[in-house]
Amino acid sequence: MKDVVFYFELHQPFRIRPVNLADLKNGNKDVFWEEKNEEIFRRIAANNYIPATQHLMDYGIRSSFSLSGTFLEQASRYCPKVIDVIDDYVKSGQCELLSETYYHSLASIWSDEEFTRQVRMQTDAIKMIFNYDPVSFRNTELIYNDHIAEVAKSMGFRNILAEGTDYIASQHDVNYRYAAPSGINLYLRNYPLSDDISFRFSNREWKDYPLTADKFAGWVSQSSGEVVNLFMDYETFGEHQRPETGIFEFLRYLPVYFEQSDVHTILVREVEKRHRVRDFLSIRKTTSWADKNRDLSAWMGNLMQVNTFERIKECRDKLGDLWGYLQTSDIIYYMSIGNEEDFTVHEYFNPYRSPYLAFIYTNAALDNLCGKDYGKNIMP
Amino acid sequence: MKISVIGWELPPAFSGGLGIHTINLFSIIGHMHDVTIYVPDLGYEFPPYPFHVRKVRLSRSRFVSGYAVIEDFYDSVMDYNDRVVEQFDPNGVDIVHCHDWITFPAGIRLKEKYGIPLVVTFHSTEYDRCAFFNPQERIMSIEREGAERADRIICVSNLTRRMIVDNYHADDRKIRTVYNGVDPYPYISYPEQIRDRDVLYFGRVTSQKGPKFFMEVAKKVLELDSKVKFTVAGTGELLPEMKRYALENGFLNHMDFPGFVSFRRAIAYYKRASVFIIPAVSEPFGMTVLEAMISGTPVILSKTTGVGEALNHVLSADFWDSDRMALYTISILNHRGLMKTLSDYGKMEAMRFTWRRSAMSTMEVYDSL
Numbered sequence: 001m002k003d004v005v006f007y008f009e010l011h012q013p014f015r016i017r018p019v020n021l022a023d024l025k026n027g028n029k030d031v032f033w034e035e036k037n038e039e040i041f042r043r044i045a046a047n048n049y050i051p052a053t054q055h056l057m058d059y060g061i062r063s064s065f066s067l068s069g070t071f072l073e074q075a076s077r078y079c080p081k082v083i084d085v086i087d088d089y090v091k092s093g094q095c096e097l098l099s100e101t102y103y104h105s106l107a108s109i110w111s112d113e114e115f116t117r118q119v120r121m122q123t124d125a126i127k128m129i130f131n132y133d134p135v136s137f138r139n140t141e142l143i144y145n146d147h148i149a150e151v152a153k154s155m156g157f158r159n160i161l162a163e164g165t166d167y168i169a170s171q172h173d174v175n176y177r178y179a180a181p182s183g184i185n186l187y188l189r190n191y192p193l194s195d196d197i198s199f200r201f202s203n204r205e206w207k208d209y210p211l212t213a214d215k216f217a218g219w220v221s222q223s224s225g226e227v228v229n230l231f232m233d234y235e236t237f238g239e240h241q242r243p244e245t246g247i248f249e250f251l252r253y254l255p256v257y258f259e260q261s262d263v264h265t266i267l268v269r270e271v272e273k274r275h276r277v278r279d280f281l282s283i284r285k286t287t288s289w290a291d292k293n294r295d296l297s298a299w300m301g302n303l304m305q306v307n308t309f310e311r312i313k314e315c316r317d318k319l320g321d322l323w324g325y326l327q328t329s330d331i332i333y334y335m336s337i338g339n340e341e342d343f344t345v346h347e348y349f350n351p352y353r354s355p356y357l358a359f360i361y362t363n364a365a366l367d368n369l370c371g372k373d374y375g376k377n378i379m380p
Numbered sequence: 381m382k383i384s385v386i387g388w389e390l391p392p393a394f395s396g397g398l399g400i401h402t403i404n405l406f407s408i409i410g411h412m413h414d415v416t417i418y419v420p421d422l423g424y425e426f427p428p429y430p431f432h433v434r435k436v437r438l439s440r441s442r443f444v445s446g447y448a449v450i451e452d453f454y455d456s457v458m459d460y461n462d463r464v465v466e467q468f469d470p471n472g473v474d475i476v477h478c479h480d481w482i483t484f485p486a487g488i489r490l491k492e493k494y495g496i497p498l499v500v501t502f503h504s505t506e507y508d509r510c511a512f513f514n515p516q517e518r519i520m521s522i523e524r525e526g527a528e529r530a531d532r533i534i535c536v537s538n539l540t541r542r543m544i545v546d547n548y549h550a551d552d553r554k555i556r557t558v559y560n561g562v563d564p565y566p567y568i569s570y571p572e573q574i575r576d577r578d579v580l581y582f583g584r585v586t587s588q589k590g591p592k593f594f595m596e597v598a599k600k601v602l603e604l605d606s607k608v609k610f611t612v613a614g615t616g617e618l619l620p621e622m623k624r625y626a627l628e629n630g631f632l633n634h635m636d637f638p639g640f641v642s643f644r645r646a647i648a649y650y651k652r653a654s655v656f657i658i659p660a661v662s663e664p665f666g667m668t669v670l671e672a673m674i675s676g677t678p679v680i681l682s683k684t685t686g687v688g689e690a691l692n693h694v695l696s697a698d699f700w701d702s703d704r705m706a707l708y709t710i711s712i713l714n715h716r717g718l719m720k721t722l723s724d725y726g727k728m729e730a731m732r733f734t735w736r737r738s739a740m741s742t743m744e745v746y747d748s749l
Contacts, residue, residue, distance in 0.1 A: 019707070020703060020704070020707060021600060021703040021704070021706050021707045022703075024604065024707060024710065025603075025604065302717075302721045302725075303716070303717040303720045303721050304715075304717040304718055304721045305717075306717065307715065307716070307717035308717070337721070337725060340692075343692050354695075356693075356695055356718065356721075356722065357695075359711075359715070359717070359718050359721075360707065360708065360711045360718070363711065363715055363718075364707075364711070372714075
């Protein structure tokens, strides 16, 4: 017998509009890229959010969703049907809703006060929209350390998720229930098996191509431990892996082969009822699921990112309600250069196709919103 | 393998772009193959090189104090090509390699005469040199014939490659893009300078290089930020017009026009600038881009500057889009994080353009024959 925990990230940022010289001259304060945000949301709703959720529900796959607050806002604004479909799935009892920061921000790495404020906002939003009380916590892009776990525990969460980095996996089998020093349950992502679906599924160069449901069910049932945590971006289903790749058929047959192999899909909150704590696990250095480094370098990897991050932090009083939206981690992530080999991968996820343009547009928006010299690191 | 190169410039006789390319590339290839370079005999002596130099005596040049002075460029080119064919030693030659239209006629005739496979390199085309304005038909027809008759074509960028395919209908399958290299040591060893709020244009002041658009950028940047200086380093027929533009628009006091700048002084200019702009209308490669990057200077280039297609750590715009280049310039000047990131990553990226790599790719072209 083996348990599988599926958790999916559903998130959309409010992207910042590209600027031109005229915007800089006249201080255009209309900084969000409304048309683009709407276009992307509608596209992914049609390709992924709506069909994938219906499939999960129809095929009886239990899973946990982490919805960001900015995702929920865009859903209600651009495509409310997405909320209805997710609500149906939650009401069916097959879907657990996790909590995170409302803005999918980096608040956890610099301010407990701001972090807890945003988590409360998100928990309130989930309660308001779905009448649901989250008991599990998942931080932005799995950013994790002992302290973040402790803060989550103090806010009343029972479970928290983290990346099973190579280092951690070399010391501990990730396929078990662990506990952080603060006592909160800790579940580590099995990244090789997760990436088999999210990255490699349609890769014809991959030795295990094509990935079929029976093959995958076999791998899961033969893997070590008790509980396999498959955490990934929800857009895997229908957007990154297009329907032509057979990803939805894969989902359809997965429960069939899981059942044959005595594998069960369960929710994050259900693990503690079925498995004992294997060990206490202390992770002091901050980890995440981003890039190859699995740390903060996707956001703090170059001086453009560090300077913009500092600037946004300082602009609290100037920005009012907008402050949170500018903290969305994607805004800084778009400025990531990564390794030279990652450059084209980053370009794919970058609406401006360039880390430099991301910096220029974001800082022009900050100039226009907060005044030119506010928090800026000027050349001598 | 025995390779005969039909050249034009070779330092110390001229050191324009073609001469620099020839000496760097064949100093490497000369160690692996038997290379002979033919050049016009203009009275210069050459130091020992890792290849043979064959000086070709011209019949139509006039001698002034020991140095030949070329009177009519086109006629001299044709004369040179005739003399190369006359004085050519075909013994054991496997490949003839020609550089630009000024050497194509000889290569074509040698191929006809001796059946030696022909490789031609396009460092530029007539379209580039005239910035698409009034190209000379007689030169284009030489380029067209060179592209047609060559067994292999080397282009310095895919931009040039497309131009040859589109305008001369060359067979794309026999074309290979080989980027130029840059020797980083003079730039790295030069002491670091304090970077001013100074924006640099460096190159000939001709319509091909788009100096007019640089002046427009200057005007637009100064409207938003008056504490910036602009330098136009180089000479050319458009220089008076550029000065007049600055004067008429009231920013001549923000401009510096040093005229011709020597190689060593150029490094100082690069290292003092915070932004380097090349708004070329049509630039097949753009060596100055790599030189600026190795000097740690952030680069803004036009999309019609060939080397840009192989670079990530530069900002690009259409050559006519001075609004966009002005936005980029202001952003770099006002944000140390942007300036530093472009500078650091740009330097690393430009370092990968080595002559060794260019030589290896060129030899792969030889091997394919």
